[in-house]
Amino acid sequence: GENVEQHPSTLSVQEGDSAVIKCTYSDSASNYFPWYKQELGKRPQLIIDIRSNVGEKKDQRIAVTLNKTAKHFSLHITETQPEDSAVYFCAASKRSGAGSYQLTFGKGTKLSVIP
């Protein structure tokens, strides 16, 4: 099955600095890569996603890059703010032989933005 590795497990940055979280996946058949933000005690919230036919996607201060050859993708947050503090999860989705899909998550990165 698919295996998603996420690094680092914890990340502290000063307010205004950039944060980068990296993920690798094992199955080259994976074709959809979402990122979720989960604040303490709350639901995971989809913040950005990318498909395998695109190399980069940006939404305001958040961007995701995908390198299919190396099988890794990264989340970039610029001009970080204290409200960006949360646990971030990457995930990869691949189609199974039965024609359905399974989303596999990384173990998460706890981001702390220091005011």
Add this chain to the structure above:
Amino acid sequence: DAGVTQSPTHLIKTRGQQVTLRCSPKSGHDTVSWYQQALGQGPQFIFQYYEEEERQRGNFPDRFSGHQFPNYSSELNVNALLLGDSALYLCASSQGQNQPQHFGDGTRLSIL
């Protein structure tokens, strides 16, 4: 427009009991996926329902079963509960099988 709703919010059971968790998908969504999230871990895929059938299953035993109804809502059933089943159970819905998934607030299940 209501998002994904789950019930109950919290549940306490004892070992060996059975539990049913419920999920109503976001309006317009027809696919429901269930996940188990242990403390400090990422969500682990249990299974996905589409067109009232289980389409894909993760690495979970047969004690975990589910159902999807014609209105797209879904249930997760767990039999013969073990202490290790204590976790947050998340439901996510999407408009199609490989589309963005939106999560509910989850059901916190505690096994004593």
